[in-house]
Amino acid sequence: MYSPAVRAGNTVYISGQVSFDKEDRVVGKGDIEAQTRQIFENMKAVLEAAGGGLDDVVRINVYLTDVSNRPGFHRVRERYFRADRLPASTLVIVKGLIHPDLLAEVEAVAVI
Amino acid sequence: MYSPAVRAGNTVYISGQVSFDKEDRVVGKGDIEAQTRQIFENMKAVLEAAGGGLDDVVRINVYLTDVSNRPGFHRVRERYFRADRLPASTLVIVKGLIHPDLLAEVEAVAVI
């Protein structure tokens, strides 16, 4: 239905990542930290398949379903990015995501 | 008030497209498939004016007002993209769009 990532020159557009395993089952129901870890592990895999990694991310868009999950999201996110290579970031609260148990979605642009 | 598309080098940023006709009247009230068709016809026209087409789209962001419209959206979307040139994609459910009868909005980046 879509591509996990599309490269155009050295820019790589990464589809919104959610806390699904390889069979599209939700990982970490009700647990924002577990979901955030799964999201960034999925994103790392997509980036590695494109020849890069999380250090190449220049921008992320974060969609949460509840603002109360923001601290937990950030606690995990901090472990995935180098302090001197933080991406530009936008975070908004949405009405929903593609599955009712998902708490977060993260989209990214990388330059590899 | 805005540009339908802005080119920077070979990258074209396309404004969020909704199911409006040329007089900004909603097409397909209550009908997600009709609205999705109108959106991609509008996007095709914007891309053609920029010298490209839907095959040049590298990323789309989809905003729906109700997750129940996702299957209908995808049924129509599939007809507009070549299976071997699918864009990266993010889909979230929002509280609303710029007119209460709109069910979907799609923003895109193309490389022409």
Next chain:
Amino acid sequence: MYSPAVRAGNTVYISGQVSFDKEDRVVGKGDIEAQTRQIFENMKAVLEAAGGGLDDVVRINVYLTDVSNRPGFHRVRERYFRADRLPASTLVIVKGLIHPDLLAEVEAVAVI
């Protein structure tokens, strides 16, 4: 926690700007025009630090918490962009932003 802007070649990705002052206090509680001014003043400062300005913006994404604030948002926005250099634009209504008193957030891409 994030970078206000990240440059990749001549493309600059600007984080979502909200109506915070330098101590992250909300400016213009309940006043969409005041908040929109603060947002574009903040964005201008970020762009100037990156060696550019609002004329270099090629795309904006606008997130409002209530569609009734759209006219006030647009009234102010018009003063910040040259009529012959309007960015591509997407506007959606979200459930919330990172602080309950925020009415708008604007993210941008510039080419400098």
